[in-house]
Amino acid sequence: MAQGVPPNPSATRARILDTATALFYERGVHAVGVNEIAAAAGASKLSLYRYFPSKAELVRAMLTEHSDRIHAWLARKTAPATASGPERVLAVFDVLTEWFAQPGYHGCAIVNGVTDTRADPEVAAIARAHLHRYLDLLEDRLAGLAVADPGTLARQLLLLIEGASVVVTIEGRTDAGADARKAAAALLRAATPAS
Amino acid sequence: MAQGVPPNPSATRARILDTATALFYERGVHAVGVNEIAAAAGASKLSLYRYFPSKAELVRAMLTEHSDRIHAWLARKTAPATASGPERVLAVFDVLTEWFAQPGYHGCAIVNGVTDTRADPEVAAIARAHLHRYLDLLEDRLAGLAVADPGTLARQLLLLIEGASVVVTIEGRTDAGADARKAAAALLRAATPAS
DNA sequence: CTGTCACAGTACCGATCGGTACTGTCAGCC
DNA sequence: GGCTGACAGTACCGATCGGTACTGTGACAG
Numbered sequence: 001m002a003q004g005v006p007p008n009p010s011a012t013r014a015r016i017l018d019t020a021t022a023l024f025y026e027r028g029v030h031a032v033g034v035n036e037i038a039a040a041a042g043a044s045k046l047s048l049y050r051y052f053p054s055k056a057e058l059v060r061a062m063l064t065e066h067s068d069r070i071h072a073w074l075a076r077k078t079a080p081a082t083a084s085g086p087e088r089v090l091a092v093f094d095v096l097t098e099w100f101a102q103p104g105y106h107g108c109a110i111v112n113g114v115t116d117t118r119a120d121p122e123v124a125a126i127a128r129a130h131l132h133r134y135l136d137l138l139e140d141r142l143a144g145l146a147v148a149d150p151g152t153l154a155r156q157l158l159l160l161i162e163g164a165s166v167v168v169t170i171e172g173r174t175d176a177g178a179d180a181r182k183a184a185a186a187l188l189r190a191a192t193p194a195s
Numbered sequence: 196m197a198q199g200v201p202p203n204p205s206a207t208r209a210r211i212l213d214t215a216t217a218l219f220y221e222r223g224v225h226a227v228g229v230n231e232i233a234a235a236a237g238a239s240k241l242s243l244y245r246y247f248p249s250k251a252e253l254v255r256a257m258l259t260e261h262s263d264r265i266h267a268w269l270a271r272k273t274a275p276a277t278a279s280g281p282e283r284v285l286a287v288f289d290v291l292t293e294w295f296a297q298p299g300y301h302g303c304a305i306v307n308g309v310t311d312t313r314a315d316p317e318v319a320a321i322a323r324a325h326l327h328r329y330l331d332l333l334e335d336r337l338a339g340l341a342v343a344d345p346g347t348l349a350r351q352l353l354l355l356i357e358g359a360s361v362v363v364t365i366e367g368r369t370d371a372g373a374d375a376r377k378a379a380a381a382l383l384r385a386a387t388p389a390s
Numbered sequence: 391c392t393g394t395c396a397c398a399g400t401a402c403c404g405a406t407c408g409g410t411a412c413t414g415t416c417a418g419c420c
Numbered sequence: 421g422g423c424t425g426a427c428a429g430t431a432c433c434g435a436t437c438g439g440t441a442c443t444g445t446g447a448c449a450g
Binding site (some may be wrong): 031127158189 | 221222223225226301302306307309310311313314319322323325326347350351353354355356357358359360361362364365366367373374375377378381382384385386
C-alpha cells in the first residue's frame with residue numbers, strides 16, 4: 001500500500017512517534033510492544049530502531065515531544081489577550097476542563113508515563129520539567145493581579161489541576177474540572193488583598 | 196529455612212499478599228512477575244495460585260485490601276475527638292502530608308494500580324470506591340461546620356489531596372502537602388459564611 | 391504406622407517480549 | 421545503466437512472561 005511514497009526520513013520518524021504516543025497512552029508502555037508500534041505506524045522495526053536506539057528512548061522522545069505540544073497548545077489557548085483580571089488565570093482551568101472532558105481522556109500522559117516507567121530517572125526529569133512549565137504559565141497569568149504570594153498560589157492551583165486530572169480519570173465524571181475552577185476562583189479571591 | 200512452620204493457610208495467603216503489595220507498589224504490576232512474588236514471599240507458585248486464581252485477581256485483592264487499610268488508618272488518625280472546628284478537617288491534610296513525605300512514597304498505590312491495569316474495569320471500580328471513601332471522610336469531618344455547600348467543598352478538598360499526591364511524587368519535594376493544607380484552610384475560610 | 395493435606399522446589403509449556411540480521415524493492419542521483 | 425540509501429517484510433535470537441504439572445517432604449489425625 002502506497003509503497004511509492006518518497007522516503008522522507010523525518011516523516012517516518014514522526015509517524016512512528018505519533019503512533020507510539022497514541023498506543024502508549026491508550027494501553028500503557030508495558031502493554032504495547034515495539035512490534036505493534038512499527039506495524040501500526042506502517043514501518044518496520046528496522047526503521048523504528050534507526051530513529052530510536054531503544055524502546056526506552058522512544059518513550060522519552062514521545063514524552064518530551066508530548067510535553068512540548070501540550071504547553072504550546074495551552075499557552076496559545078490561554079493567551080493573555082483573550083481575558084483580563086482573574087479571568088486570565090481561570091482561562092487555564094476552562095481550557096483544562098474542556099480537555100479533561102474529552103472522550104478517551106484517562107489522565108495526563110506524562111504522569112502516566114512516570115507510573116509506567118518507575119525506574120527511569122530521565123522520564124522523571126521530563127515530568128518535573130512538565131510541572132514546572134505549568135507553574136511558569138500560572139505565575140505568568142497571575143502577574144499583575146496583586147496577589148500576596150503568587151508563587152504559593154501558583155503551586156496551589158497546580159494541585160487543583162493535577163487533582164482534577166486524576167479524579168476525572170478515576171471517577172469517569174467530568175465535573176471535577178468545574179470543581180477545580182470554582183476552587184481556583186475562591187483561592188484567587190482569598191489571595192487578593194482587596195477582598 | 197524455617198521449614199517446620201505449622202502450615203497456616205491464611206498466614207501464607209497474607210504473606211503472599213503483603214509481598215505483592217510491596218513489590219507491585221515499588222516497581223509496578225507489569226514489571227513484577229508472579230515468580231518473583233512467590234519467591235520473595237517464601238512461597239511456591241502452587242501456593243500463590245491456590246489462593247489467587249490469576250495474577251489479575253491477586254492485583255484486585257491487593258488493591259482492595261490496601262484501600263481498606265488506608266481508610267481504616269486514616270479514619271483512626273483523624274478521629275474527630277482529637278480536634279474541633281476547622282482543625283477537624285485540616286487534620287486529614289496533616290496526616291496525609293506526613294504520609295506523602297515518607298521516604299519511598301511515590302503516589303497512591305490505588306491510582307498507580309489503575310494506570311498499570313488500564314483495561315481492568317474491576318480495578319477501576321475499586322479506585323472509584325476508594326475516592327468515594329475519601330469524600331465520605333471529608334464530608335463527615337465537615338459536618339457541623341456550617342459551610343454553605345459541604346458536598347462541593349469536599350470534592351474540592353479531594354482535588355487538593357490527589358493533586359498533592361501527584362506533585363509530591365513527581366517533584367520529589369514534600370512541601371506540596373503543606374501547600375494543600377494552606378489551600379484547604381483558605382477554601383474552608385471562604386466557604387464559612389461567618390467569614 | 392498410615393493416610394492426608396499444605397507446602398516448597400522445580401521443570402516445563404506456549405506465548406510474547408526487546409532487539410538483531412537478512413532479503414528484496416523501490417526512488418533518486420550520477 | 422549502475423550505485424546508494426531508505427524502506428517493508430520476515431525470520432530469528434535469548435529471555436521472560438503467566439500458568440500448569442509433578443515430586444518430595446514435613447506436620448498432623450486416625
